[in-house]
C-alpha cells in the first residue's frame with residue numbers, strides 16, 4: 669500500500685483531495701494546527717512513524733499581496749519548508765509531489781510558457797515559490813515532481829471566483845483588470861489529475877509539469893463569465909492593471925504550456941469555462 673500524506677489539508681487543493689480520498693486508508697491529511705511544517709523534527713518523525721511513501725505538498729504561503737510585506741513568512745514556507753521537506757523525503761526515500769505556480773514567470777512572453785522556459789518572478793510570492801522549486805531540483809529526488817498550476821479556484825477557501833460572486837450580489841459594478849491573462853484552473857480537476865495520474869510516476873530526478881485548464885482568459889473575461897453564469901446584474905468594467913493598485917505586481921501573460929503533461933500522461937485537460945460553470949453551480953446549490 670502506497671502511504672500518501674497530504675499537507676495543507678485545509679487549503680483549496682487539500683480540501684479537494686480530501687473530497688476524493690478522505691475515506692481511503694492509504695491517505696492521511698494534516699492541517700497547520702495538526703502539524704506545523706516549520707517544525708522540521710516533527711515532519712521527519714511524522715514521515716518515519718507513518719511510513720509515508722508519497723508526500724503531496726499543498727501547504728504554501730499564498731497571499732500574494734501580503735507576501736510583499738511579510739516576505740520572511742513567504743520565504744519560510746515556500747522555500748525553507750520546501751527545502752527541508754525535500755531533504756526529509758530524500759532521507760526516507762519518499763516521493764514528493766510539490767505544487768508551484770505560474771507566478772514564477774515574468775509574464776512578458778507572447779506564447780505559453782513551457783516547463784523549460786526561464787523563470788523570472790516579479791513579486792515576492794513568485795520568487796519564494798521559485799526558490800522552493802530550485803531547492804528541490806538541487807536534491808534531484810527520484811520519482812518526484814514539481815507541478816505548476818495557475819489561477820486556482822474551488823468551492824473551498826477564498827479565491828477570485830468566490831470574491832466575484834460576492835461582489836456580484838453587493839455592487840452594481842466591478843472594475844476588473846483586463847490586461848492580465850492566464851488559465852483559470854479548477855482545483856477539483858487538479859486533485860483528480862494528481863490522484864489518477866501522479867501516484868505511480870517514475871523518474872530518476874525531480875521533473876517539472878504544468879497543469880492548468882484549457883483555454884485562456886483575462887481576469888476581466890473571468891469576471892464577466894462569473895456574473896453571467898450566476899445571473900448577476902452587476903456590470904463588469906475592464907480596466908488596465910495600471911489603474912488597479914496592488915502591493916504585488918502580477919504577470920501580464922501568465923499562460924502555462926501544458927503540452928508535456930498532455931503528452932506524457934495521455935490526458936486531455938478540461939476547458940476552463942466548463943469547469944467554472946460546474947463550480948458555480950455547486951456553490952449556488954449549497955447557498
Ligand SMILES: NC(=O)C1=CN([C@@H]2O[C@H](COP(=O)(O)OP(=O)(O)OC[C@H]3O[C@@H](n4cnc5c(N)ncnc54)[C@H](OP(=O)(O)O)[C@@H]3O)[C@@H](O)[C@H]2O)C=CC1
Nearest residue numbers: 676678679680681700704705727728730767769817819820
Ligand atoms: N491559489 C492559487 O491561485 C494557486 C495556488 N498554487 C499553489 O498550489 C498549492 C495549493 O494552493 P491552495 O490550495 O490554493 O492554497 P491555500 O492557501 O488554500 O492553502 C494552503 C494551506 O497551507 C497551510 N499552511 C500555511 N502555513 C503552514 C504551516 N506552517 N504548516 C502547515 N500548513 C501550513 C494553510 O493553513 P491555514 O489554512 O491554517 O492558513 C493552508 O490551509 C500551493 O502550493 C500554491 O502555491 C499555484 C497556482 C495558483
Ligand SMILES: Cc1cn([C@H]2C[C@H](O)[C@@H](COP(=O)(O)OP(=O)(O)O[C@H]3O[C@@H](C)C(=O)[C@@H](O)[C@H]3O)O2)c(=O)[nH]c1=O
Nearest residue numbers: 730732769770771818819820828843844845887912918
Ligand atoms: C478583487 C479584484 C481583483 N482584481 C484584480 C487584481 C489582480 O490583478 C487580479 C487577481 O486578483 P487576486 O488577488 O484574486 O489573484 P491573485 O492572488 O494574484 O491570484 C494568484 O494567486 C496565487 C496564489 C497564484 O499562484 C496565481 O496563480 C494566482 O491565482 O484581479 C480586479 O481587477 N478587481 C477586483 O475587484
Ligand SMILES: [Mg+2]
Nearest residue numbers: 730731732733
Ligand atoms: Mg489572492
